[in-house]
Amino acid sequence: MKRAASYALGCKVNQYESEAIAELFAEKGYEIVGIDEAADVYVINTCTVTNFGDKKSRQLIRKVKRQNENAVVAVVGCYAQTAPEEIMSVEGVNLVIGTKDRGQIVEMVEQYQPQNGVENYVTDIMKERVFEPLSIQKLANRTRAYLKIQDGCSQYCSYCIIPYARGPIRSREPKDVVDEVARLAENGFQEIVLAGIHVASYGKDRTDTNLLGILRKVHEVEGIRRIRFSSIEPNVVTEEFAKTMAELPKVCHHFHLSLQSGCDRTLKEMNRKYDTQKYREAATLLRKYLPDVALTTDIIVGFPGETEEDFKASYAFAEEICFAKIHVFPYSPKNGTPAAERKDQLPSNIKTDRSHQLLALSDKMSGEFLSKYVDKTVEVLYERSVEAGIYEGHTSNYMKVLTNSDVDLSNRLVFTKIVQVQGENAFGEAIL
Ligand code: SF4
Known part of the structure; x- marks a missing residue:
């Protein structure tokens, strides 16, 4: 063979x-x-x-x-x-x-x-208009499946080459999405992550559906207990969006809401299509309808021309939004992008220093987020045994929980009392 x-x-x-x-x-x-x-x-x-x-x-x-x-x-x-x-x-x-x-x-x-x-x-990918159907059914991890619903990006952020690698936005046929979710549910998956190159653009190239439309359809599939988006952008978070998230019980209370910078001048130079005020409004709306929502994000530090003042503004904004976690990326020039051509590149020691500052802030906010749950009972979808008798899973708002159990908890939703937090992990007692 x-x-x-x-x-x-x-x-x-x-x-x-x-x-x-x-x-x-x-x-x-x-x-x-x-x-x-x-x-x-x-x-x-x-x-x-x-x-x-x-x-x-x-x-x-x-x-x-x-x-x-x-x-x-x-x-x-x-x-x-x-x-x-x-x-x-x-x-x-x-x-x-x-x-x-x-x-x-x-x-x-x-x-x-x-x-x-x-x-x-x-x-030439730039002429491509049709989503290429590729599907999966038998992933090794039988709890959470990533499902690609969208390809391409037409945002042209000044530091990013992806629009040239993936071409224009193409959304997957709604029927294909639903059929694949149904197959995954039949194969035992309970959690679906709707993924794409720019998921927020889903449906912009179609007349029959949009992001909320496809979400509602996936929500109807029996056997699926949880749905997440891999990442969204503040521009999609309207009052209707936030309200719908609260009305659909399978939607997880966790959103990875791309920020990239908390400084308006830098956001503009990055060619991002929102400012900090728009971002603040999106975070406020999500918290209004989902009080226990966890917001996580990506931030680039050391973008060309980012002054100490710009970085301080970015840091202060991250602190204001109070993220559950920040993924920090020191800016790395990518050939073929406008940002890489700029003459005002920053030295690596500045990028490293800013990364460390923001990572320390992320750790602090993450600890504060987790500690709110000590002595509370949460519902955990256990994914796997990490070592004999110890199971790892996540809550709807993506808190990682570890627990001891003699019973196999894999792929089970179990109420769990949080007794302690340490670093990025919460430790709990499963209530069986
Ligand atoms: S960073 Fe994301 S939104 Fe911006 S161009 Fe790249 S893929 Fe598109």
Whole structure:
């Protein structure tokens, strides 16, 4: 039996696509193995969000070829899409595919003839208007499934290459979304994360639905107990949106609401389409309808031209919003973006210092958020056993909870009393 390995670098959308690609090979009779094992086919789903992502992708290509010099190495994803010639020049590559036509990847691999050298299937993504259907059914973790409902981005943030890697926004057919959710529910999944490159844009290219419309449809699927969005933007949070979140009981009380900077001048230079006032309103609306909501976010520090004053404004705004967690990213220039061309790049010691300051704030706010739950009872969906007799799960507002139990709690929703918090974890007693 032939063996295939499918591996994603980067975001959850890439991970979803790599799972889907693995299932395509499995359907054709391949044994699916890990990326560190000897295989006949390696599919590497690359990330190009930073220049470092490019480097990691190139390193992985070389590594898998060393594992089996006769293997067919197919390189897909954002880096392959934006720089196919660069990928073609990496030793060991056989096929370059990009961010579309992955549905035919098994045929492309099987038809590949070594004497033809490197084959390049990358075509212009900017003209793409149709969502490419790739689906998953059998993820290893049987509790939470990421479901890609959207591709592409038309926001053109000044630091980001993704609109060129993924093309314009394309929303998945509502029926396909619902069918896949129903299959996942049949396979035991209770929690669905609606994911995409820019989920907030779902439905903008369609006349028959929008983000709330698809959410309502997914909400109707029996067997699904929880629904999350991978990330949203403040512009989608209207009064109607926040009210709907409270009316739909399966919607989790956790929103990853992209901020990127808490300084209006920097937001403008980043070409983000909101300001801090809009963000404040979105946070206030979500808290009005969902008082226990957890808000998490991403913030970039050391964007070109970010002064000490700008950083202080960003820090103060993060403190005001009171996040449950901040993912901090020191700015990293990405070739091909306007921000990377700027002459006012900051030295790395300033970026590191600002990262540390914001991470310390995140830890402090996270601790305060968790400690509110000590002695309270919360409902936890347990995902897995992390070691013998210890189970890990999450609440609706994404608090990580660990508990001891002799009973198998995997994939069970269990009321749990929180007794202690430590770092990012809460420890509880399951009420069985
Ligand atoms: S919204 Fe901005 S950061 Fe996000 S993918 Fe689109 S361009 Fe990139």
